[in-house]
Amino acid sequence: MLISTKFSELLLHSTYWQKAQISELFDAELLKCLKDNWVGLAVTLIVLGTCVFTFVFGKSKPKVGCLDPKKFKEFRLVKRTKLTHNTDRFRFALPTPTSVLGLPVGQHIRCRGKDSEGKEVVRPYTPITLDSDVGYFELVVKWCMALFHMCGTAVSQMYLKGRMSHYFRLMKEGDLLPVLGPLCGILFILEGMIQIPTWSSQSLWYASRRYRHHPYVSAPPPPPRIYRIYQVTRAILENPKDKTKVYLIYANHTVDDILLKDDLDNFAHKYPDSFKVYYVVYEVLRCGPPGMNKAMEAHLNELGYTPEMQFEF
Known part of the structure; x- marks a missing residue:
């Protein structure tokens, strides 16, 4: 929108009365220009207003997690899926469809239940979901055996006799699971950086932090610990900025005992340069x-x- 420059020249060489007349002419021409260009002006104002509103009110804020490290909170079981002859996948709903669990990568939660004798039991578990999964979190639980053999050696104690897995085995859709967390483990900051806590002898909480860079992660986990490795692996692979390479050696009794095999095979197919998995059976x-x-x-x-x-x- 352009206003004629003749008004500037007239104002410099005019009397008070003349300036009043010139001002009236200026107002008239300004109104005419606004009338002729009102559509463009309206669009400009709308765009400008939207930008200001977005800048002031539209800044994305980090989502607050649903966990509490000091008290147990209950989450409802909404889906239960059988994976193998002794393993199920449990999906628990969060308070809203857009809620996140709020569990940093590399850390875990504690679940509370009752064993076969009705006594309270608390055990650590690691969800296989990340905070990119909104509205729910998932646990994979394997039923426990009283005795098994590993490379010819009999092991009589397995997952503390499966007291907590007994509780999961009896759960039905609609039941509640008390959960506390997040709890300290390593904190995988991604892009190869791992924060390792240094434990204080005077406290259960870590006193300081050490950072290490690990461009390669080699993981030979026992079957019950595959969930933590899976959590970290998924976070690495789904971050396009993270160039960490993961090599997983995964040992089980038989092929049927391999947990999350379809998911791991999918990782290997989708990210061939970043993830390798090697299965070993006894x-x-x-x-x-x-x-x-x-x-x-x-x-x-x-x-x-x-x-x-x-x-x-």
Whole structure:
């Protein structure tokens, strides 16, 4: 919108009466320009107002998590899915469809329930979901065995006799789970940086923090700890800025016992340059000429594999 410059020249060489007349002419021309360009002016004002409103009120604020580190809060079970013969996936609803759990990567929660004798029990668990999953969080729980063999060695104590898994095994959709957290572990800040707490002898809380850069993460977790490795791995892979490479060696009794296998295989397919997974089973199949089978049998015996764990065909 342009106003003629002749008014500036007239004002410099005019009397008071003339200036009053010039002012009237200026107002008239200004009104005419506004009338002729009102659409453009309106659009300009709307855009400007929107920008100001967005700058002042539209700044994204970090979402507040639903957890409390000092008291248990209850979350309702809304979905239960069977994964294997002894493992289920539990989905718990958060207060609103846009709520986040508020659990930093590398940390865990504590769940409270009752064992088979009705006694209260509290155990740590790590959700397989991240705060990018809104409205819910998920746990994968494996039913416990009283006795199992690992490379020929009998282990009589497994997950403290499965007292908490007993509670999960009886849960139905609609039941409530008391949860407390987040609790300290490592804090994976991503892009290769891990914050490791240094524990104080005078307190359960860590006194200081150490930071380490780990461009490569090698993870040989036992089956019950796969959830923490899964949580960190997923956070790394879904962050396009994070160039950390993850190598997972995952050992189980049989192929049917491998937890989250479909998810891990999907990671390997989707992120071939950043994630490698190697599955190991305790029961070995041997097939070949007699000389090779005899040599392999000797090597496996030295590694602790009993004859019951080897099958030749």
